[in-house]
Amino acid sequence: MRQTETELAQVLRTGPFHLALRTALSVRGLPLQRVQHHLAHRGVKLGVTSLSYWQQGVRRPRRAESLRAVRALEEVLALPDGSLLRLLRDGDAPGEGDRPAGRSYRSLMEASGSVERLLAAMESPVDGGLHTVGHQERVRIGARRELAGRTSRHVVRAHRDGVDRYLAVHRGDPGCDPSRIAVRALENCRTGRVRWDGEAGVLVAELLFDTRLRSGETYLFGYGFDDGTGGASGEYVRGFTFGGGQYVLQVGFDEAALPVRCRRFAQASAGAARGARGDLTLTGRHRTVHLVEEGVRPGLIGIDWDWE
Template sequence: MSMESGIRRYADVFAASFRDAINARGLTLARLHEQLRARGNSVSMATLSYWRSGARRPEGAQSMAALGDIEQLLHLEPGSLTALLGTTNRTGPLGPNLFPLDERELEEAVKEAFAALGAEYPDTSRELTTHSVTDVDAAGNVSYSITRSIVQSTVGTVVSIPFLEMTPGISTPAPFIEAVAGGRISARYSHPNGEVHGVLFELDVPLTAPSTAMVEWSVAYPPDYPPQRETGHAVARQCRELLVWTRFHPDALPDRIEERVETPDGSKLTELSLEGRTSVHQVRRAFGPGLLGVAWSYADGADPRNLTADA
């Protein structure tokens, strides 16, 4: 099959699924367009019509951001339409590949982790869309997280991707990192300083640039793990959409929540509110390199201020 015919086939599959999803919600294309505009997404009616007919398919950062909103508006699983696009004929703007935290010693530990896992540093893949969900237990501490990502090879062929857990300044035992879908764990490593733990996620199918794949992995924490009241996700390249969703146990709703954003331009802290909910979500488009995270505390003052970030 030629590249052109392959792209045509993926466009047809995407278009059919897009039409079915719109019909299932009983929406008109005009109404969907209005809802997208209300979210600040400027994709045109003509573009939506092209996508629905299969004449064109979403490409580029703006289109992929719109597609993420469409999946939410049509009550679809995150990434379900995006996954139907298959191979795109371009990677789009890559931007710089930078260590996401301003921690020189930590970066050296990460380089050692990559070497031990047999991975090239920096990684030649990138996350196009990532949704990271963290559950907080009744004690107010991180208990479990699961991350789903669309990854892309930016150059050559990628057969595996390292995923790391980092706790700057805090030595911890190794968390339980497991593959959920899209591949398997082929190697594990813990740095002697206890601040960097990671796995090598071997993909089901090798990715040759600019191909994409869906991957999903989970992290659980052993009983002797230090209490964690901060979570987040870090990316080394620009991510088209990054979602961090933190879900609190009903008996452990925090008194204070603070968003932390760290980029090459510096760090920014912003107070957040649950506003009657039991969870808080953060969304950034065209984000990175950097870290998007959240910390919480309680009136008794217990606030370890530890950082758990995936990279």
């Protein structure tokens, strides 16, 4: 089935390269032999086999002549200048294959590597075969100023065949008890294995999909965590190991515990200085603040607040 312009625009933002190329070929309705002919007309020699390998993710263009062919492909497929080349740059790291560029959870969230150990114990690959197309997250702060819970509505795209699960990570505030945190599978998924590190205050939950995805397919699912076990909360931070699509974060406060100031921020890593600062105005009746980030990059995004 031919894909749409909307799907093409999305995957050109999020990648990976091979999926963007395959989607562009589908939307334009061009067979590989015809693409080869158009490239030759522009003085670029490229075999049909190489094109096929690129769109399947078997090989990745790296040499100068291959990158010249990618520039010509952008013309042939009527794509924005640099859109395919950007995906190659974003994902270009030794041994990374064709998934979006990323950092380890250790550099993002904590030196102890507890999340990495939990993921390894569940035999999860680094990227899980998925990348984010869109993510809406709602965080609830309770009357004791505690992180009462959060819910997520998540849209992902598979970049390999056979993906049927997602590992969700919840990091509580100091003093939290992960053994008392409840995992809720809300939409199009069910709860599988759950593991935690009590000392680090981290929990990893396996969410099982209702189907196995093929490469390029999208999936929408919802889940949540009921916490309320930690002390007073002063921020909520979301770590992104890979670049992705749109991220929306909303933080809501109990009427008995309202902050005096809220700000958004971004960080390249847990030890880096916070940038992209901006004040957020608490809504009156619903007592919420939010941020919207288009085309997130690896790093940290969050909202913090002052109680006094």
